[in-house]
Amino acid sequence: MGRALRNVALSALLGVLIVSVLRGRPWLLGWAALILVLARSTLARRPRSARVAYRLTPCLAIAAALGLALQALGVAVHGDLGRSAGFLPHANTAAATTVALWTLLAVCSAMMPSRGGRWWTIGRGLLVFGSCLSGLLLLAAGSRSLMFGLLFGIVVAAAARKPRTLGWRAWLPLGAAVATLGVGLLVSARLRPDVDSVLGSFERGPIFMAALEIAALSPWTGLGDGAWTRWAPSVEPSLPLAAAVHTHSVPLEALVGGGAIGLAALLVLLVLGARSLLARRAGDGALAGSALIVGVVALAVQGLVDLAVLYPGVYAPLALAMASWDVLSDVRPEARKERGHGEQGVERGSSGAVSR
Numbered sequence: 167m168g169r170a171l172r173n174v175a176l177s178a179l180l181g182v183l184i185v186s187v188l189r190g191r192p193w194l195l196g197w198a199a200l201i202l203v204l205a206r207s208t209l210a211r212r213p214r215s216a217r218v219a220y221r222l223t224p225c226l227a228i229a230a231a232l233g234l235a236l237q238a239l240g241v242a243v244h245g246d247l248g249r250s251a252g253f254l255p256h257a258n259t260a261a262a263t264t265v266a267l268w269t270l271l272a273v274c275s276a277m278m279p280s281r282g283g284r285w286w287t288i289g290r291g292l293l294v295f296g297s298c299l300s301g302l303l304l305l306a307a308g309s310r311s312l313m314f315g316l317l318f319g320i321v322v323a324a325a326a327r328k329p330r331t332l333g334w335r336a337w338l339p340l341g342a343a344v345a346t347l348g349v350g351l352l353v354s355a356r357l358r359p360d361v362d363s364v365l366g367s368f369e370r371g372p373i374f375m376a377a378l379e380i381a382a383l384s385p386w387t388g389l390g391d392g393a394w395t396r397w398a399p400s401v402e403p404s405l406p407l408a409a410a411v412h413t414h415s416v417p418l419e420a421l422v423g424g425g426a427i428g429l430a431a432l433l434v435l436l437v438l439g440a441r442s443l444l445a446r447r448a449g450d451g452a453l454a455g456s457a458l459i460v461g462v463v464a465l466a467v468q469g470l471v472d473l474a475v476l477y478p479g480v481y482a483p484l485a486l487a488m489a490s491w492d493v494l495s496d497v498r499p500e501a502r503k504e505r506g507h508g509e510q511g512v513e514r515g516s517s518g519a520v521s522r
Contacts, residue, residue: 191390261309269461315467388425
């Protein structure tokens with residue numbers, strides 16, 4: 167049933183993309199989703215993919231930690247706590263980038279082979295360093311939607327675990343993370359300079375209504391990229407377009423660009439991917455799967471009221487984290503623990519996964 171729904175969704179998405187090209191207004195979000203799904207089908211459960219992923223895992227973890235350190239440098243240079251964007255164009259984008267980099271760091275650090283070995287120790291050290299730095303960066307950015315998304319992601323990740331895997335050692339870091347995020351929400355509300363203006367956020371209601379009016383111009387297949395810029399001034403002239411530069415919602419952006427068919431196709435693919443992640447995560451009890459759930463849920467929640475997830479610095483680390491987990495989670499744990507964690511062990515574990 168799942169495969170049939172996936173094929174129907176991909177066919178519908180391809181149809182919308184063909185229509186958008188014929189109209190001369192390509193829909194990049196739809197093309198990106200199609201390519202990612204096809205790439206996942208091609209790379210997953212392949213022994214060669216597992217070998218490449220094992221070689222890249224330490225490099226990706228180090229790169230994610232360096233990215234977080236660079237963001238911290240940006241906050242130090244532009245130290246306006248509460249809505250600090252650092253070197254990035256907006257505070258919400260900075261917060262989303264932090265979560266995406268942390269997710270990549272957590273997944274790669276947790277999946278480093280040879281438990282107790284040198285790289286395993288380095289990975290855990292990077293994870294602790296990156297987690298502390300991420301907390302400070304989120305507080306500096308002040309994105310409350312993302313902090314709430316992280317809280318919700320922790321609840322979902324905990325619910326996905328088998329009850330026997332939730333001992334006191336698991337509850338302790340979960341409780342500490344929830345408490346830290348709760349305090350962060352309160353502190354960020356006090357630090358934000360716009361806290362007295364519409365609950366600290368630009369009013370999104372008129373933007374959402376304008377997006378729905380634009381979507382009604384082509385309700386089934388959408389208007390392609392750039393529809394907001396073309397139509398918002400005429401649909402709602404009173405909007406302050408200097409602040410309302412986009413729809414401020416990923417689902418509405420998908421509806422405007424790809425219509426009801428494109429949005430439905432994307433939602434089906436998202437639900438199928440989430441179901442697969444939760445089902446596989448419930449069986450392994452691994453830190454990597456939990457971190458991925460937390461990161462994906464947090465960015466999905468923020469995506470309801472912002473487009474930061476469509477920024478390359480956000481979706482690229484998130485896609486790398488998802489791809490690494492997708493490939494390496496199929497490798498048997500005993501293969502990962504083999505001394506030297508060489509290609510032979512990886513290949514044996516991957517071949518076992520493929521043959522199942």
